[in-house]
Amino acid sequence: MSSRKKLLLKVIILGDSGVGKTSLMNQFVNKKFSNQYKATIGADFLTKEVIVDDRIVTMQIWDTAGQERFQSLGVAFYRGADCCVLVFDVTAPNTFKSLESWRDEFLIQASPRDPDNFPFVILGNKVDLDNRAVSVKRGQQWCQSKNDIPYFETSAKEAVNVELAFQTIARNALAQETEAELYNEFPDQIKLNANDNGRNRDGDNCAC
Amino acid sequence: MSCASELSQSHEYLSFRSSIPLRKIVVDSDNSKAWKIFDSGPRSVACPLICLPPVSGTADIYYKQVMGLASRGVRVISAEAPPYWNLKEWCDGFKRLIDILELGKVHIFGASLGGFIAQKFAELTRNFPRVVSLVLCNTFADTSVFEYNDSAALFWLLPSLVLKRMLMGNFTTDKVDTRMAESIDFMVEKLETLTQSELASRLTLNCTPNYVQPHLLSDIPVTIMDVWDESALSSHVREDLYKSYPHAKLAHLKSGGNFPYLSRSDEVNLHLLIHLRQFDGTELSSSYLSLHKMPPSQSPTDSEESPINYFNQSEKYVQIS
Numbered sequence: 001m002s003s004r005k006k007l008l009l010k011v012i013i014l015g016d017s018g019v020g021k022t023s024l025m026n027q028f029v030n031k032k033f034s035n036q037y038k039a040t041i042g043a044d045f046l047t048k049e050v051i052v053d054d055r056i057v058t059m060q061i062w063d064t065a066g067q068e069r070f071q072s073l074g075v076a077f078y079r080g081a082d083c084c085v086l087v088f089d090v091t092a093p094n095t096f097k098s099l100e101s102w103r104d105e106f107l108i109q110a111s112p113r114d115p116d117n118f119p120f121v122i123l124g125n126k127v128d129l130d131n132r133a134v135s136v137k138r139g140q141q142w143c144q145s146k147n148d149i150p151y152f153e154t155s156a157k158e159a160v161n162v163e164l165a166f167q168t169i170a171r172n173a174l175a176q177e178t179e180a181e182l183y184n185e186f187p188d189q190i191k192l193n194a195n196d197n198g199r200n201r202d203g204d205n206c207a208c
Numbered sequence: 209m210s211c212a213s214e215l216s217q218s219h220e221y222l223s224f225r226s227s228i229p230l231r232k233i234v235v236d237s238d239n240s241k242a243w244k245i246f247d248s249g250p251r252s253v254a255c256p257l258i259c260l261p262p263v264s265g266t267a268d269i270y271y272k273q274v275m276g277l278a279s280r281g282v283r284v285i286s287a288e289a290p291p292y293w294n295l296k297e298w299c300d301g302f303k304r305l306i307d308i309l310e311l312g313k314v315h316i317f318g319a320s321l322g323g324f325i326a327q328k329f330a331e332l333t334r335n336f337p338r339v340v341s342l343v344l345c346n347t348f349a350d351t352s353v354f355e356y357n358d359s360a361a362l363f364w365l366l367p368s369l370v371l372k373r374m375l376m377g378n379f380t381t382d383k384v385d386t387r388m389a390e391s392i393d394f395m396v397e398k399l400e401t402l403t404q405s406e407l408a409s410r411l412t413l414n415c416t417p418n419y420v421q422p423h424l425l426s427d428i429p430v431t432i433m434d435v436w437d438e439s440a441l442s443s444h445v446r447e448d449l450y451k452s453y454p455h456a457k458l459a460h461l462k463s464g465g466n467f468p469y470l471s472r473s474d475e476v477n478l479h480l481l482i483h484l485r486q487f488d489g490t491e492l493s494s495s496y497l498s499l500h501k502m503p504p505s506q507s508p509t510d511s512e513e514s515p516i517n518y519f520n521q522s523e524k525y526v527q528i529s
Contacts, residue, residue, distance in 0.1 A: 076474035
């Protein structure tokens with residue numbers, strides 16, 4: 001497999017409703033911010049090409065509805081995720097407390113091969129506001145306790161740290177995807193043989 | 209190939225075939241030619257999603273879309289054309305078909321040749337638009353990407369064995385997972401059922417030099433769906449299509465091979481729903497339900513977890529706290 005193959009990185013953003021998931025995605029992809037709050041319904045995604053370590057990769061960033069916390073979004077949504085971004089609102093301590101359960105939810109749904117080393121990134125959003133209630137230290141401590149998850153304090157409104165955070169997200173996702181590809185070669189081949197009922201598979205393929 | 213493929217014996221496929229009749233509709237003066245369609249979902253919806261198969265496919269290859277989207281109230285029609293030997297005839301036939309079905313405008317999901325024809329149909333009907341939106345799956349906007357351009361005029365006289373060979377020969381399947389292998393088996397099985405004239409006419413359409421003028425379609429919402437693995441289209445062809453439709457939503461799939469609607473149906477259905485959702489609440493909606501609302505048993509994606517669970521949606525109701 002050529003390493004120059006174009007790569008698709010799937011990133012999933014989770015967090016309580018109103019923490020700014022959609023705004024962060026829009027700020028990063030479209031460089032736009034709107035003060036108007038519109039609840040996300042279902043799931044939606046945006047794509048953006050970025051350059052990571054001299055490689056062009058395409059990020060497919062999935063935004064979710066925070067309200068759907070207790071509703072499973074289904075496997076299709078989580079399948080093949082390369083990085084999970086957990087967002088909280090630094091002015092709302094509840095949203096910080098939820099991080100743990102969002103992380104668990106993701107690990108259960110996506111069931112990544114190596115859950116302990118799956119890349120997460122935590123974003124403490126809305127640092128532009130004055131009424132901050134979760135300290136930097138508290139955020140950092142939690143992240144350290146979880147196997148050193150990268151932590152960024154962002155403002156989607158004022159575009160603080162958004163670019164930097166997504167660069168890190170892309171880089172960690174790329175590392176994950178490259179690893180996943182290594183894993184992929186083997187089990188697939190075995191599955192194919194097991195399924196092959198002795199039929200000659202060469203040429204069993206249609207062009208159009 | 210006497211034994212039936214895994215998918216055609218699956219519970220989902222069997223319940224599809226037993227619940228939705230295959231209709232044959234003659235639209236041409238020539239009575240021997242009939243369109244084959246599966247029409248599912250509420251007849252009250254006048255803007256359904258029409259699925260057009262690739263060269264090797266039959267109408268039933270979209271059973272996972274028909275079944276999966278049914279639970280969201282989407283009317284899905286999978287339509288397979290009789291042999292037409294040029295695009296003009298094909299499009300005229302298709303227009304008569306949607307007239308006979310009393311449809312106003314339609315959304316089209318087309319894979320490969322189906323996607324190319326969908327674009328041509330939208331182009332030809334642009335003055336009296338019949339196409340609301342397009343979802344183009346692993347497809348192209350110019351037939352010159354195929355190597356048989358010169359010989360296309362001779363396909364009509366080739367025996368079907370040769371034609372099948374042309375379709376089946378090209379690929380190495382060194383990296384396929386179980387679901388992809390199953391989708392290939394299923395498509396090969398479908399290919400075997402096609403007659404010489406069906407195959408020859410489709411290959412002729414596929415390879416006769418022709419191209420779409422995408423700038424004529426710039427006001428039609430487009431989602432481009434493509435698979436980024438080795439076996440499907442080359443990245444060059446994919447990039448050309450992105451350039452043709454700079455306004456399109458790009459729904460890339462990491463893997464799935466040539467037939468993602470079979471091998472990655474849950475992801476494909478999710479993308480279809482996201483695409484169709486933009487017409488919610490308008491007269492152009494393909495569903496009688498709001499696709500924005502998560503259904504009681506939630507998510508677009510979820511209905512695929514088990515092939516039959518769209519039957520028992522209500523049991524899976526989860527209260528949002």
